Amino acid sequence: MKNIVCFGANSDIGKALLKILAEFEASNFFLLSREITQLNSLASELKLIGAKNVEVYEFDALKTDEALKNLGKIDRVDYLLICHGYLPKYKFFSEEELELVFRINCLSVIKIIEYFIPIFKNQKGGKIVVITSVAGDRGRKKLGYYSAAKAGVDAYLSALRQEMSDYRELQILTVKPGFVKTKMTEGLNGPFPASPEDVAEDILKAMIKNKNILYTPWFWRFIMAFIKIIPESVFKRLNF
Amino acid sequence: MAVIESWGHYPPVFGSKWQYFKGSIPKEHSVLPFGLGRSYGDVCLNTRGTHLVTSTLDSILNLDVENGFLTVQAGVSIKRILSFLSRRNLFLPVVPGTQYVTVGGAIANDIHGKSHHREGSFGNNVSEITLLRSNGEIHNLTNKDGLFRATVGGLGLTGLILSAKLRVIKIPGKTIQQKITNVYGLNEITQGLIEESAAWPYTVAWLDFSRDTIRGILISGAFSDRNSRDPNIKIKFPFQIKIVNKWTINALNLFYYWVKRMRTGNSFIHYQNFFFPLDSIQGWNNAYGKWGLMQWQAVFPKEPKIIECVYKLIREFNEVPSLVVLKDFGDITPNGLLSFPKKGFTLAIDFAVNLNTIRLVDRLNEFIADVGGRIYLAKDSRLKTKTFSKMFNMLDEFIKYKDPYFESDLWRRLVN
Numbered sequence: 088m089k090n091i092v093c094f095g096a097n098s099d100i101g102k103a104l105l106k107i108l109a110e111f112e113a114s115n116f117f118l119l120s121r122e123i124t125q126l127n128s129l130a131s132e133l134k135l136i137g138a139k140n141v142e143v144y145e146f147d148a149l150k151t152d153e154a155l156k157n158l159g160k161i162d163r164v165d166y167l168l169i170c171h172g173y174l175p176k177y178k179f180f181s182e183e184e185l186e187l188v189f190r191i192n193c194l195s196v197i198k199i200i201e202y203f204i205p206i207f208k209n210q211k212g213g214k215i216v217v218i219t220s221v222a223g224d225r226g227r228k229k230l231g232y233y234s235a236a237k238a239g240v241d242a243y244l245s246a247l248r249q250e251m252s253d254y255r256e257l258q259i260l261t262v263k264p265g266f267v268k269t270k271m272t273e274g275l276n277g278p279f280p281a282s283p284e285d286v287a288e289d290i291l292k293a294m295i296k297n298k299n300i301l302y303t304p305w306f307w308r309f310i311m312a313f314i315k316i317i318p319e320s321v322f323k324r325l326n327f
Numbered sequence: 328m329a330v331i332e333s334w335g336h337y338p339p340v341f342g343s344k345w346q347y348f349k350g351s352i353p354k355e356h357s358v359l360p361f362g363l364g365r366s367y368g369d370v371c372l373n374t375r376g377t378h379l380v381t382s383t384l385d386s387i388l389n390l391d392v393e394n395g396f397l398t399v400q401a402g403v404s405i406k407r408i409l410s411f412l413s414r415r416n417l418f419l420p421v422v423p424g425t426q427y428v429t430v431g432g433a434i435a436n437d438i439h440g441k442s443h444h445r446e447g448s449f450g451n452n453v454s455e456i457t458l459l460r461s462n463g464e465i466h467n468l469t470n471k472d473g474l475f476r477a478t479v480g481g482l483g484l485t486g487l488i489l490s491a492k493l494r495v496i497k498i499p500g501k502t503i504q505q506k507i508t509n510v511y512g513l514n515e516i517t518q519g520l521i522e523e524s525a526a527w528p529y530t531v532a533w534l535d536f537s538r539d540t541i542r543g544i545l546i547s548g549a550f551s552d553r554n555s556r557d558p559n560i561k562i563k564f565p566f567q568i569k570i571v572n573k574w575t576i577n578a579l580n581l582f583y584y585w586v587k588r589m590r591t592g593n594s595f596i597h598y599q600n601f602f603f604p605l606d607s608i609q610g611w612n613n614a615y616g617k618w619g620l621m622q623w624q625a626v627f628p629k630e631p632k633i634i635e636c637v638y639k640l641i642r643e644f645n646e647v648p649s650l651v652v653l654k655d656f657g658d659i660t661p662n663g664l665l666s667f668p669k670k671g672f673t674l675a676i677d678f679a680v681n682l683n684t685i686r687l688v689d690r691l692n693e694f695i696a697d698v699g700g701r702i703y704l705a706k707d708s709r710l711k712t713k714t715f716s717k718m719f720n721m722l723d724e725f726i727k728y729k730d731p732y733f734e735s736d737l738w739r740r741l742v743n
Contacts, residue, residue, distance in 0.1 A: 088736045163374075163375060165374075213342065257341075
């Protein structure tokens with residue numbers, strides 16, 4: 088029986104992932120999100136699918152410390168899922184947005200992980216799943232702040248992976264989805280849109296296979312590999 | 328010995344604590360005795376607490392040939408007991424499908440074997456158990472005690488079994504005379520199995536679910552006075568690489584069917600090859616990859632229609648099970664409160680774990696609950712609280728005997 092803690096449980100990818108995990112194994116769920124009423128209906132659905140116990144907590148990524156304090160003591164955390172994110176409307180030159188993007192997408196994620204690290208060390212294993220983005224691989228002019236924040240998390244996770252390499256049974260999974268049709272990307276037209284359910288199934292597979300980095304859907308690995316090798320002198324002239 | 332895992336690799340576990348059992352029960356965490364880890368599901372796991380590895384209880388204490396009793400400590404494996412006994416032309420009345428289980432595990436899961444219609448389950452052939460409770464008391468139990476009935480099939484939750492006195496039987500030699508019959512269609516299979524069970528002490532049916540009509544092989548056997556050398560061909564499968572899929576399963580079923588079919592009739596075979604065919608491939612569970620396998624086993628009334636329904640359900644989900652075994656349970660009532668065996672047919676089916684088979688097993692569990700059957704807890708990892716209490720009606724009595732410091736993941740899933 089697993090204890091699963093999910094931040095941003097109301098995000099579309101988070102919801103799909105939780106449903107699939109509830110089906111995969113009877114577990115205890117600790118759900119955190121800003122919208123507590125929607126969280127309650129998700130909780131009852133998870134119980135119906137097969138969750139053993141579901142607890143819901145309020146969580147605002149801008150007040151991460153408070154949420155962590157409210158969460159109180161959890162004796163064991165098997166899976167830590169971090170699914171919240173924020174996609175800004177403006178790409179540059181807005182101090183307000185800059186602050187929001189970094190606090191939600193980057194600072195709160197790192198704070199949450201640091202809070203749970205002692206628990207993972209103590210139990211000598213577990214799985215940390217963080218949803219970042221392919222946008223973090225290389226910044227583009229449409230997504231300046233967002234790319235920067237996600238790249239920050241990517242770099243942090245790879246550093247953490249190295250630091251925690253002695254704990255052989257601790258998996259730190261960076262999930263890099265391509266364009267997924269969710270609430271966050273509403274109204275946007277991205278290339279090769281995927282559904283949250285497909286992404287969730289890929290994440291479960293990667294969790295079982297103990298992967299480090301997951302591009303989902305799979306072809307994004309090759310797209311991003313190509314984009315990454317374009318020399319900067321060429322890249323700066325490209326328009327996409 | 329350092330890996331705490333269930334044989335099926337499902338549910339996945341990591342970072343489990345364990346320690347050797349050294350005479351007393353630690354009380355910082357909840358504990359669960361752990362033998363050789365051959366249970367398929369989460370019955371042998373206690374991820375919140377610690378596991379007490381019983382390999383320290385490894386001596387054979389006493390053999391009483393006259394009355395036919397063997398006293399052993401709980402950590403001794405069936406393999407050791409059988410090689411010890413068979414040299415003296417003795418044997419255990421009930422042996423499971425693998426020899427890598429401990430006596431403690433065999434009692435705690437009240438295992439059964441190919442001889443159930445004659446000898447009942449393992450617990451029917453245990454006359455005494457020494458049990459250590461978490462409060463330090465040591466109980467010497469006989470089969471009239473309530474605690475004995477709770478400990479047999481008690482999933483290791485009533486305390487730690489220190490030793491047990493087992494009944495042994497005389498055998499003429501190490502070799503088994505086996506008879507192989509190939510059968511076609513469900514009625515022929517079930518009818519044949521019932522007839523063979525009346526005539527032979529060991530029977531089992533292997534079924535092929537990969538085709539439109541079920542076909543099968545009946546294997547029956549009895550000990551003969553011939554002797555043969557112990558087999559020592561061992562294949563190792565050390566890496567978790569998934570090679571079990573629809574194509575390999577179909578090929579394997581076809582291959583197994585024709586190999587057995589060519590050997591139709593009577594032949595002689597060493598007992599290890601007869602009882603434990605899969606033991607010759609060490610780590611065969613690794614062939615299911617990281618996702619692992621689930622074995623689903625249920626007992627239900629002797630109606631071929633139920634097997635038909637199970638078969639149809641599996642087809643509906645578009646799955647091909649890698650192994651299907653049918654066995655006829657006799658009417659010997661088991662000793663345990665939570666024992667699995669009861670009169671009827673028992674069907675054991677192996678699945679590679681994925682989201683589809685998980686849904687399938689959930690459906691099968693509900694179906695079995697509806698027809699008044701029961702699921703084998705040693706292999707289960709999907710049962711729900713509601714269906715569980717429907718299947719095991721002695722649960723309330725069992726709870727009275729449960730030790731408060733002993734916990735398992737299965738217990739947390741089903742009761743707490």
